[in-house]
Amino acid sequence: MSQQVNPFIQADGTKPSCMQMLQIILDEQASADQKEYFKFHMAKCLPCFKSYNIDATIKELLKSKCCAGEAPHDLIEVIKQKINQQLSL
Amino acid sequence: MEDTQRISYTEKEKNEVFTNEFLPLIHSMYNFGYRLTLDRDDAKDLVQDTYMKAYRFIESFQTGTNAKAWLFRILKNSFINDYRKKSKEPSKVDYQEVETYYNSEDVDRQITPDLRVESLKDMMGDEISNALNSLEVDFRTVIILCDLEGFKYEEMAKILDIPIGTVRSRLHRARQLLKEKLSVYAKQMGYNN
Numbered sequence: 369m370s371q372q373v374n375p376f377i378q379a380d381g382t383k384p385s386c387m388q389m390l391q392i393i394l395d396e397q398a399s400a401d402q403k404e405y406f407k408f409h410m411a412k413c414l415p416c417f418k419s420y421n422i423d424a425t426i427k428e429l430l431k432s433k434c435c436a437g438e439a440p441h442d443l444i445e446v447i448k449q450k451i452n453q454q455l456s457l
Numbered sequence: 458m459e460d461t462q463r464i465s466y467t468e469k470e471k472n473e474v475f476t477n478e479f480l481p482l483i484h485s486m487y488n489f490g491y492r493l494t495l496d497r498d499d500a501k502d503l504v505q506d507t508y509m510k511a512y513r514f515i516e517s518f519q520t521g522t523n524a525k526a527w528l529f530r531i532l533k534n535s536f537i538n539d540y541r542k543k544s545k546e547p548s549k550v551d552y553q554e555v556e557t558y559y560n561s562e563d564v565d566r567q568i569t570p571d572l573r574v575e576s577l578k579d580m581m582g583d584e585i586s587n588a589l590n591s592l593e594v595d596f597r598t599v600i601i602l603c604d605l606e607g608f609k610y611e612e613m614a615k616i617l618d619i620p621i622g623t624v625r626s627r628l629h630r631a632r633q634l635l636k637e638k639l640s641v642y643a644k645q646m647g648y649n650n
């Protein structure tokens with residue numbers, strides 16, 4: 369793939385900084401081209417490489433540890449009952 | 458809710474949308490409610506309340522649009538209007554500070570020195586959850602929406618009623634704060650660089 373074109377460059381010609389590219393990647397708002405470009409960029413930019421690894425690990429941890437689990441079993445039933453009550457009023 | 462076109466649904470269609478599109482999202486909704494209130498009973502009330510409102514205003518939901526974003530927005534508004542008012546936690550986000558922080562462009566300086574992948578991998582307990590919960594609610598919210606629920610900037614902007622630029626800078630600051638918290642835990646675990 370061509371490394372000449374930086375897919376992070378905005379329509380007005382602004383070239384984003386490392387930090388801005390990193391955030392687009394982390395926030396999962398990057399296009400396939402941007403992801404590809406960043407992979408090559410990281411290989412030659414140590415700060416991006418280090419920062420990305422820490423941030424991506426945190427993201428993984430969040431995903432695996434910060435779900436409150438299933439909603440209480442009766443919650444759906446309670447909601448349905450309340451709506452039926454309202455309808456019959 | 459107020460800026461969308463109203464659709465008339467029959468009673469049967471109403472129930473179909475509610476059952477097929479809204480109710481399957483109950484677990485995400487409950488997690489969002491829990492992460493906002495940090496209390497399981499409050500989360501239950503908040504979710505119940507949200508679904509009641511969703512049913513009442515179902516005409517302003519357009520089928521085929523993002524039900525999850527629509528429900529999350531109602532939940533977040535209920536939290537601010539009904540719950541947060543009662544609680545003692547005021548909004549403390551300093552937006553001036555957020556903007557300045559975001560404009561400093563050196564990635565190298567953004568790295569929290571004593572936070573390393575190895576120490577993070579050892580955090581098998583509640584460290585990450587506690588760190589997230591300790592963030593001020595506005596910062597906590599963007600992390601939940603982005604990292605746990607995978608919303609796009611535009612969707613987050615709609616859910617939170619803030620510009621996309623603010624979503625971005627708030628997320629950036631939230632990630633920094635989270636790292637600072639985690640580095641404190643890493644030190645306590647004996648990782649000194």
Ligand SMILES: [Zn+2]
Nearest residue numbers: 386413415416
């Ligand atoms: Zn870089």
